[in-house]
Amino acid sequence: MPAPPPRFHFLRRADVLAGLLFIAVAVIGLWASRHYPIGTTTRMGTGYVPRLLCWILLALGALIVVQGLRAGGFIELGRPIWRAMVFVPLSLLVFAFLIGPFGVVAATVALVLVGALAGRESRPLEVVAVAVLLVVLTLTIFVWGVGLPIPVWPEW
Amino acid sequence: MDFLANLALGFGVALTPANLGFALVGCLVGTLVGVLPGIGPVATVAMLLPLTFHLEPVSGLIMLAGIFYGAQYGGSTTAILVNMPGETSSVVTCIDGHQMARNGRAGAALTVAALGSFFAGTVATFMIALFSPPLAKVGQSFGAPEYFSLMVVGLIAAVVLAHGSIIKAVAMVLLGLLLGLVGTDGQTGGQRFTFGITILSDGIGFVPLAIGVFGLGEVIANLVHPQQRRDLVSSKISNLWLTKEEFKQAWPASVRGTLVGSILGVLPGGGATLSAFAGYVVEKKLARDPSRFGKGAIEGVAGPESANNAGAQASFIPMLTLGIPGNAVMALMIGALTIHGIQPGPQVMTERPALFWGMVASMWIGNLMLVIINLPMIGLWVQLLKVPYRQLYLAILLFSAIGVYTVNNNSFEVILTALFGVLGYVFIRLECEPAPLLLGFILGPLMEENLRRAMRISGGDPMIFLNRPISLGLLIAAALLLLVVALPFIRGKRDEVFQG
Amino acid sequence: MPIASLARRHFICAAVVTAAGFAAAPAFAQSTWPERPVRLVVPVGAGGAADTLARNLSSGFQQIANGQPLIVENRPGGGGTTAAAAVTREKPDGYTLFLAEVGANAVAHVLQAKLPYDPHTAFTPIIHAANLPVAVVMKPTLPYKNLAELIADARKQPGKFNYASAGIGNWTHLFMAYLNAQAKIEMVNVVYRSGAEMLTSVVRGDADVAPITVSTAIGQIKEGKVKGLAGFPAKQIPQLPDTPPAAQALPGFQIELWHGIVGPAGIDPALVARINAIFNQVLETPAVRNAINVSQAAEAVGGPASQFDALIKAELKRWPEVAKAAGMKPE
Numbered sequence: 001m002p003a004p005p006p007r008f009h010f011l012r013r014a015d016v017l018a019g020l021l022f023i024a025v026a027v028i029g030l031w032a033s034r035h036y037p038i039g040t041t042t043r044m045g046t047g048y049v050p051r052l053l054c055w056i057l058l059a060l061g062a063l064i065v066v067q068g069l070r071a072g073g074f075i076e077l078g079r080p081i082w083r084a085m086v087f088v089p090l091s092l093l094v095f096a097f098l099i100g101p102f103g104v105v106a107a108t109v110a111l112v113l114v115g116a117l118a119g120r121e122s123r124p125l126e127v128v129a130v131a132v133l134l135v136v137l138t139l140t141i142f143v144w145g146v147g148l149p150i151p152v153w154p155e156w
Numbered sequence: 157m158d159f160l161a162n163l164a165l166g167f168g169v170a171l172t173p174a175n176l177g178f179a180l181v182g183c184l185v186g187t188l189v190g191v192l193p194g195i196g197p198v199a200t201v202a203m204l205l206p207l208t209f210h211l212e213p214v215s216g217l218i219m220l221a222g223i224f225y226g227a228q229y230g231g232s233t234t235a236i237l238v239n240m241p242g243e244t245s246s247v248v249t250c251i252d253g254h255q256m257a258r259n260g261r262a263g264a265a266l267t268v269a270a271l272g273s274f275f276a277g278t279v280a281t282f283m284i285a286l287f288s289p290p291l292a293k294v295g296q297s298f299g300a301p302e303y304f305s306l307m308v309v310g311l312i313a314a315v316v317l318a319h320g321s322i323i324k325a326v327a328m329v330l331l332g333l334l335l336g337l338v339g340t341d342g343q344t345g346g347q348r349f350t351f352g353i354t355i356l357s358d359g360i361g362f363v364p365l366a367i368g369v370f371g372l373g374e375v376i377a378n379l380v381h382p383q384q385r386r387d388l389v390s391s392k393i394s395n396l397w398l399t400k401e402e403f404k405q406a407w408p409a410s411v412r413g414t415l416v417g418s419i420l421g422v423l424p425g426g427g428a429t430l431s432a433f434a435g436y437v438v439e440k441k442l443a444r445d446p447s448r449f450g451k452g453a454i455e456g457v458a459g460p461e462s463a464n465n466a467g468a469q470a471s472f473i474p475m476l477t478l479g480i481p482g483n484a485v486m487a488l489m490i491g492a493l494t495i496h497g498i499q500p501g502p503q504v505m506t507e508r509p510a511l512f513w514g515m516v517a518s519m520w521i522g523n524l525m526l527v528i529i530n531l532p533m534i535g536l537w538v539q540l541l542k543v544p545y546r547q548l549y550l551a552i553l554l555f556s557a558i559g560v561y562t563v564n565n566n567s568f569e570v571i572l573t574a575l576f577g578v579l580g581y582v583f584i585r586l587e588c589e590p591a592p593l594l595l596g597f598i599l600g601p602l603m604e605e606n607l608r609r610a611m612r613i614s615g616g617d618p619m620i621f622l623n624r625p626i627s628l629g630l631l632i633a634a635a636l637l638l639l640v641v642a643l644p645f646i647r648g649k650r651d652e653v654f655q656g
Numbered sequence: 657m658p659i660a661s662l663a664r665r666h667f668i669c670a671a672v673v674t675a676a677g678f679a680a681a682p683a684f685a686q687s688t689w690p691e692r693p694v695r696l697v698v699p700v701g702a703g704g705a706a707d708t709l710a711r712n713l714s715s716g717f718q719q720i721a722n723g724q725p726l727i728v729e730n731r732p733g734g735g736g737t738t739a740a741a742a743v744t745r746e747k748p749d750g751y752t753l754f755l756a757e758v759g760a761n762a763v764a765h766v767l768q769a770k771l772p773y774d775p776h777t778a779f780t781p782i783i784h785a786a787n788l789p790v791a792v793v794m795k796p797t798l799p800y801k802n803l804a805e806l807i808a809d810a811r812k813q814p815g816k817f818n819y820a821s822a823g824i825g826n827w828t829h830l831f832m833a834y835l836n837a838q839a840k841i842e843m844v845n846v847v848y849r850s851g852a853e854m855l856t857s858v859v860r861g862d863a864d865v866a867p868i869t870v871s872t873a874i875g876q877i878k879e880g881k882v883k884g885l886a887g888f889p890a891k892q893i894p895q896l897p898d899t900p901p902a903a904q905a906l907p908g909f910q911i912e913l914w915h916g917i918v919g920p921a922g923i924d925p926a927l928v929a930r931i932n933a934i935f936n937q938v939l940e941t942p943a944v945r946n947a948i949n950v951s952q953a954a955e956a957v958g959g960p961a962s963q964f965d966a967l968i969k970a971e972l973k974r975w976p977e978v979a980k981a982a983g984m985k986p987e
Contacts, residue, residue: 015324018586022327029334032349042616046346049604050337053330060327067323084379085581088372088553089574095557096570108554115553119379121546130547134554141188142558150562205711299862300846343847345767345824345984354770358733487701487852491708496951564731605847612846613818613862 015068022061029054087118102154104143108135163285166513170521175218178211179518182219183525186226190243191233201488213496214511218518220492221472222525224485225277228468229526232269232461236262237537238552240371244362245432245464247594250370251317252449252456259452264398266534268406268454269461270527275407276414276462277523280469283418284516288477288505296474298423300609301621305630306423307603310430312637313437314595319450322641325592328583332596335360343608355568363563364572365597367556369590372573373580375549380581382545402454409439409455413462420463421470433595435463441640469519476504476512689750689930690724696917697729697743698755699736704851705788705869708952709915710755713785713935716944720937735825736760737771744773748780748922750931756781756918758827762971766979767825769986776972779918782928783935784964786948787912787955789870789893790831792902793882795861803886804905806865807839814842820854820863821845825984828854830975831867831888831911833982838906858882869913870895870953888912895953914957914971916964932961 029050036047091114099107112131116122143152169175185204201220208216231246236253249269256265298306311329318325338349339359350356398406416438417431439459440449449456475486498508505512540548560573583590614620621627694717698710710728717726731739740760746752754760761779765771792803800806810817821828829845836843846863848854851872857863859881867888874895877884884899890910892901902909917935919928938944939958948956979985 014585014587015321018324018327018588021582021586022331025331025334029349032351036346036348037344042611042618044343044608044611046341046344046348050334050348053333053337057327057330057334060323060330064321064323064327067321081380084376085578088376088379089577091553092372092557092570092574092577095554096561096567096574099561099570100567104558107557111554111557112550115550118376119546119549121382123546126547127550130550134551138554138558142562150558150565296856296859299857299860342823342849352770354734354772358738487704487850491704491711498951609846609848609862612844615815615844 013068013071015071016065017068019061019064019066019068022057022064026054026058026061029057083120084118087114091115091118099151103151104138105135105152106154108138162509162513163517165510166285166515166517169214169510169514170218170517175215175514175518176521178215178219179222179522180525182222182224183226183522183529186223186228187230187526187529188226189223190227190230201485205488205492208492213493213498214514214518216492216496217489217511217515218522220489221515221519222522225465225468225519225522225526228465229270229273229530232273233266233530233537236265236269236457237540238371238548239374240552240556241366244366244429244598245460245467247366247370247591248317248432248436248460248464249457251436251591252451252453254374255450255452256454256457261402261452261454262537263534264402264454265457266537267398267531268402268410268458270530270534272406272410272413272458272462273465274523274527275410276417276466277469278520279414280418280421280466281516281520281523284469284473284476284519285513288473294419294422297626299624300606300613301624301627302630303423304603304606304610305621305627305634306430307599307606309630309634309637310433310599311596311603312634312641313433314592314599315641316437316440316637317433317591317595318589319447320587320589324588328588328590328593329596332593332598333600335365335593336597336600337604342605355566359601360572360597361560361563361569362594362598364560364569365576366594367560368573368576369580369583369593371552371556371580372577373584373590375552376577376581377584378545379549398454406454406458409458410462412438412442413459414466416459417463417466417468418470421467422473429464429467429598431467432460432464435459435461465523472515472519476515687926687930688722689927689934690721692751693725693727694721694751694753695727695729696753696755697731697739699731699739699757699760701730701732705871705952705954706755706757706915708871709786709788709948709954712944712947712952713938715947716938716941717934720941721934735764735767735823737764737768740764740775740778741772743918744778744920746920748920748924750919750923750927752920753782753931754779754918755785755915756968757915758830758913758971758975759825761918761968763825763830763975763979766976767984767986778921779968780921780923780928780961781965781968782917782919782923782961783932784914784916784957784959784967785935785939786952786957787889787914789953789955790867790888790911790913791870791873791877791893791896791899792835792865792867792885792888793855793858793873793877794865794885795858795863796880796883797861798864798883800885802900802905803902806885807841807905810839810841810843815844817841817864818844818846820848820857820866822848822850822854825979827913828867829984830978830982831913833984834911834978835902835906835909837978837981838909855882871951874953889955893953914967916957916967918964918968928961 033047033050033054036050037045038047038051039045091111094114095107095111098110109131112127112134116127139152143150201223204220204223208220211219227243228245231241231243232249232253234240235246235249236257239250239254241247241250253265253269256262314329315322315325338356340346340357341348347357413435416434420431420434436456436459439455440446443449443453443455471486475489498504498511556573557570560569561567563569580590610620611618621631696710696714698707700706707728707730714726714728718724731742733739736757736759740754743752743754756779761775765775794800794806800809819832821832823829824847832843832845846857848857851868854863854866855868855873855876858866859876865885870893873882873884876882877896884896886902886905887893887896887899888902888911890901890903893899936958939956945956948954
């Protein structure tokens with residue numbers, strides 16, 4: 001006999017989750033725009049179009065959820081997902097925070113190191129080599145070649 | 157105005173060694189810049205603008221124009237190889253172009269992009285030469301109501317971009333619309349969805365959104381499911397050139413795309429961007445088997461690529477003939493002309509024919525140069541794909557970060573990109589398509605703005621959209637398009653009912 | 657390739673020196689200012705009239721200023737306040753300057769709720785660089801021969817006429833609000849995104865009138881696509897002989913779209929005098945003067961820093977009133 005389906009399995013369907021996502025966005029939108037002046041149809045205020053769109057999105061989201069509940073399909077969630085979903089954006093965040101005060105060299109190295117954590121196949125020696133190569137490429141092509149005005153070294 | 161004599165004059169100017177050199181520099185820099193996602197032609201042209209002070213006006217413009225086209229070509233390269241749109245108009249190329257790469261046909265995709273663009277560039281050059289004044293008039297006759305109606309057509313067409321569930325596509329368009337509305341409401345000065353964050357008052361940038369959703373989402377997906385990468389790395393990359401079959405499919409698409417692009421590009425305000433999307437929609441609707449689209453249909457690359465190149469060149473027309481910039485790059489060109497003491501406007505064609513026709517001739521030369529530069533490089537690019545993904549993705553991440561950062565020297569946008577990357581992956585897993593979202597994002601604010609402007613102009617009378625012929629025509633086209641889109645859906649439902 | 661290496665040279669210079677230069681910029685170096693490249697931050701995107709002005713200044717700067725370049729940095733956004741705020745945070749050592757104009761420097765505090773700087777105190781005025789003359793253009797299908805006739809009709813029918821502007825709170829909006837208030841008329845504001853769009857709108861006939869800088873409008877005026885109805889400066893605009901000053905219809909009416917250079921607050925007065933002197937020289941060089949007065953159809957001004965200070969103070973009194981009276985407020 002097959003293993004019993006995990007809890008809430010009916011929620012783990014692509015369309016159901018998608019619909020919920022849309023509903024969530026619509027609700028946030030409606031909440032955020034609750035004080036915006038609406039105006040009239042001929043002289044629309046700030047809130048007219050956004051709120052209208054949110055309501056339509058809400059309705060569509062509901063429809064999609066219903067569609068999803070009727071169809072099949074099941075999404076696998078697992079550990080590799082979280083690694084990639086965390087470390088890829090994290091690598092960019094690290095870059096964003098470091099480049100201003102520390103320059104592009106430091107930011108690049110940090111991005112590569114953090115980014116390497118996102119994949120399952122990364123080998124430490126390779127990662128270092130890639131980091132060095134990318135720093136060199138960046139400096140040659142973008143800083144010296146094209147002349148982009150980005151901070152290179154830390155402000156000491 | 158003898159057409160041949162003008163062209164001869166133009167080529168005489170453009171073919172001097174100095175000007176050829178400038179064109180080459182421009183094209184090279186432009187390609188490099190275009191390949192880097194994010195930093196687009198606008199920033200590069202702005203950076204290199206001061207250098208043109210010391211040059212002859214024609215030479216300066218030729219170089220700047222070369223950068224502009226080069227960036228277009230470069231943008232397609234990354235779109236095809238790594239699903240990263242180099243700039244707005246390459247977004248559409250991602251859809252089928254990247255799929256072609258995944259099918260092992262990266263070389264063919266790149267080739268068709270290059271050749272299609274060259275063809276479009278050649279034709280567009282002729283169109284500019286012959287039809288500048290009347291085309292410019294067309295551009296001028298678009299007011300707020302006409303733009304609104306055009307956007308409506310565009311948004312309905314956005315649904316066509318999708319190859320999956322139509323309801324979800326519509327929802328994505330709406331989501332894109334909402335994201336596009338974040339920022340200051342231009343018509344009243346009010347803040348929308350900015351949650352008090354000042355940087356957001358200028359809205360969410362297109363670059364972080366596109367790179368995050370398309371490029372980073374793809375990276376995350378590839379890391380999570382290495383076996384589904386259907387590589388790029390492992391599959392044999394057959395034949396870099398187009399097969400006969402592919403060529404036969406591609407060239408009509410290219411012709412159609414060129415036509416679409418030439419017309420749309422003349423419209424100030426995003427005409428060139430719309431060109432690529434329109435080109436794709438036209439191809440999909442005319443294809444005998446639309447289900448191929450989204451899986452690597454070569455028309456899905458040839459059409460939009462030709463359209464966007466034609467559109468980009470056509471966008472020079474309002475600038476050169478009327479002195480009205482169609483987009484940011486054109487505004488820069490006008491700035492460059494003014495610095496040289498030339499007032500762009502209708503009189504430029506008559507008072508400074510050498511400048512005007514020299515530029516036109518140089519456009520063609522620029523296109524030729526770009527094909528010459530890019531075709532041999534295709535082999536190089538394809539080799540790049542053989543780099544093991546575990547190293548390649550790090551480079552992709554870095555170039556995305558730098559690209560986004562350099563657009564405005566702004567770390568916040570890099571943060572946004574990271575967030576959109578997560579969202580992009582979520583979309584992939586939930587089978588929501590990002591292309592309609594992007595189109596909604598671009599068109600939504602424009603549509604809303606023009607709707608409200610039109611209402612102000614007419615004093616609150618909604619009949620203005622129907623009273624003006626162009627607007628009326630577009631709205632009728634929109635209604636027809638809606639029917640065409642909805643028809644299979646309705647018919648499907650009816651079939652369901654009858655079968656049940 | 658000479659061009660690429662020039663860029664490289666500039667930017668290596670800027671990058672290396674900027675990194676080192678945050679260390680110290682002693683105030684007593686004012687007599688030798690500038691010793692490294694100077695940044696001029698511009699609150700608009702590249703290609704607009706103000707940007708062109710900055711670049712014109714930049715083209716004449718290097719030969720007068722110890723061979724150091726003036727690097728134009730575009731930072732559009734927030735109606736000019738993004739750039740302004742960034743400059744207020746820099747050191748007052750004369751190496752970061754700002755192209756000041758009415759938006760960021762005279763009226764932003766009334767239009768935005770949380771402005772991170774106070775325009776009254778956050779800047780050191782240095783020099784009034786130029787005035788960009790603005791004219792009201794009118795769509796050719798309207799029969800009025802001058803501003804007075806238009807005003808007369810507008811008084812009879814409030815809300816009948818409309819004008820194009822480039823944004824709520826933008827100078828185009830402010831100037832027209834002022835005109836409406838002085839003429840006691842009521843016109844509807846149709847908002848666009850740029851001067852080019854505004855002009856196209858008038859040519860198209862969607863907007864009845866619009867305030868446009870002469871350099872942007874002159875092509876269309878000469879072609880007869882729009883009519884130059886009235887000029888905002890007090891005196892006749894030389895490039896538009898058929899466009900009388902608005903003061904003819906409204907005595908005492910005058911507006912200048914001024915642009916000048918300021919630095920962060922707290923610049924040593926001796927350094928201010930030195931920077932002022934350099935820029936005055938730049939404005940006197942024939943090439944720059946010609947570029948501004950002829951190509952841009954503008955008016956190079958110059959003069960001492962105190963004069964610019966007085967101007968800004970006067971504008972700080974004038975425009976917030978206009979904005980408030982027109983109902984512009986932070987939302």
